[in-house]
Amino acid sequence: SQQGEEDPQALSIQEGENATMNCSYKTSINNLQWYRQNSGRGLVHLILIRSNEREKHSGRLRVTLDTSKKSSSLLITASRAADTASYFCATDYNQGGKLIFGQGTELSVKP
Amino acid sequence: DTEVTQTPKHLVMGMTNKKSLKCEQHMGHRAMYWYKQKAKKPPELMFVYSYEKLSINESVPSRFSPECPNSSLLNLHLHALQPEDSALYLCASSYPRDEQFFGPGTRLTVL
Numbered sequence: 001s002q003q004g005e006e007d008p009q010a011l012s013i014q015e016g017e018n019a020t021m022n023c024s025y026k027t028s029i030n031n032l033q034w035y036r037q038n039s040g041r042g043l044v045h046l047i048l049i050r051s052n053e054r055e056k057h058s059g060r061l062r063v064t065l066d067t068s069k070k071s072s073s074l075l076i077t078a079s080r081a082a083d084t085a086s087y088f089c090a091t092d093y094n095q096g097g098k099l100i101f102g103q104g105t106e107l108s109v110k111p
Numbered sequence: 112d113t114e115v116t117q118t119p120k121h122l123v124m125g126m127t128n129k130k131s132l133k134c135e136q137h138m139g140h141r142a143m144y145w146y147k148q149k150a151k152k153p154p155e156l157m158f159v160y161s162y163e164k165l166s167i168n169e170s171v172p173s174r175f176s177p178e179c180p181n182s183s184l185l186n187l188h189l190h191a192l193q194p195e196d197s198a199l200y201l202c203a204s205s206y207p208r209d210e211q212f213f214g215p216g217t218r219l220t221v222l
Contacts, residue, residue, distance in 0.1 A: 035213075048209055088153055104152075
């Protein structure tokens with residue numbers, strides 16, 4: 001299976017703290033993406049990082065990619081209660097648009 | 112219009128029923144996807160249509176039948192489903208690679 005892993009499975013923090021989620025994958029990728037899902041709803045694309053990039057920022061989000069370790073991390077700074085959601089990494093192994101999702105991290109941000 | 116719409120939002124059906132899920136996008140995307148998601152699990156890819164042709168079928172049982180009438184529409188025809196097919200069914204689109212835009216999903220219950 002090409003499915004990667006995410007950790008932690010669950011993360012509970014206070015508003016204003018930073019949240020870091022990690023994702024590992026199996027083989028060479030075209031790109032890696034992060035998505036957010038609020039309970040029982042559709043996924044929202046957050047950020048895409050290509051295999052030749054090492055770091056990317058979008059607002060309070062920072063994503064890093066280490067291809068030598070086959071891993072990525074998502075950092076959410078100054079978290080808010082509205083950031084409470086499940087976060088998934090998804091890898092594109094250049095297989096016709098197919099994405100393989102990690103198991104996800106459930107983030108809970110307490111006010 | 113940067114939205115993917117899905118109908119219905121909820122569907123309850125018996126094992127002998129025939130029903131269809133519908134998905135629509137008007138972003139000019141040329142790839143469309145069906146995913147199945149069980150509670151507390153990541154989305155699992157079912158089908159990919161690229162330029163209105165079925166390009167990926169992830170060994171999905173024949174009781175699920177996809178259809179892409181045109182570049183904006185995607186249907187999933189359901190027949191003789193099993194209770195274990197109860198899940199959130201997500202549609203997504205992309206142009207035709209990279210980030211995917213997801214609809215809100217159809218919550219399906221099979222009795």
